[in-house]
Amino acid sequence: MRQLLLDWGAARPQTLDNFVVGRNQELAALLRPVAATASMGSSHALLLIWGEAGSGKSHLLKALNSNTSAQLLTRASPLDAFNWSANHSLYLIDDCDQLNPEQQQALFNLINQVRENSGTLIASAKQAPLQLALREDLRTRLGWGLVYQVHGLSDEEKMDALTKSAASRGLSLSAGVLPYLLTHFRRDMQSLSTMLDALDRYSLETQRPITLPLLRELLQTGDRTSSP
Secondary structure, three states: OOOOOOOOOOOOOOOOOOOOOOOOHHHHHHHHHHHHHOOOOOOOOEEEEEOOOOOOHHHHHHHHOOOOOEEEEOOOOOHHHHOOOOOOOEEEEOOHHHOOHHHHHHHHHHHHHHHHOOOEEEEEEOOOHHHOOOOHHHHHHHOOOEEEEOOOOOHHHHHHHHHHHHHHOOOOEOOOHHHHHHHHOOOOHHHHHHHHHHHHHHHHHHOOOEOHHHHHHHHHHHHHHHOO
8 A cells, every 4th residue: 555645734724714613703704804905994903812722813813814915923923024014904913922022022013003004913812911921011002902712612513513524525434533533633623624634535545434443544654654
């Protein structure tokens, strides 16, 4: 059998269309126009989205970053990237609670510049503004705008979403595949969806149905190919 090469980092582009909304209907509705216009409108220049790891915050920011007027910034971004530019009307700050002190000062200045230039800034964090371990003026400033919690999916919602995704592609999953996947693999929807894609390819590769033994074999193959 020809060896299947797995790249666990490979995944479909993150878009608003493949974001599983769950209990985040209001937030998703707010962000859809932003994806098209790079703006929340003149009355709203600042938005903070917060939630636990794996809830989908980075997915949403990466989806918005597809707009050519957007600029995505992280703790790995150089300090000068936090300077306002007329080329960008939408700034996306992922994991703002992980920025170093110099980046925090730069973000504070950027928020002021965004407001002065009628731009939009959307930041993500793991906690609500009052709990953020940031300099006080930045923490307060982030709380001035709209604040939404990104609610993670329950196991039942994840299984339902994966079942629907499989059905839409004509995939038949035997009993036990999804419960096992949820307890033996990364639990965020991006990783789970990537694994479903890998299962589809592996099933075609081996000419075998998608069963629990096939999933176990695939996970073991992935461990071997990702080992140094």
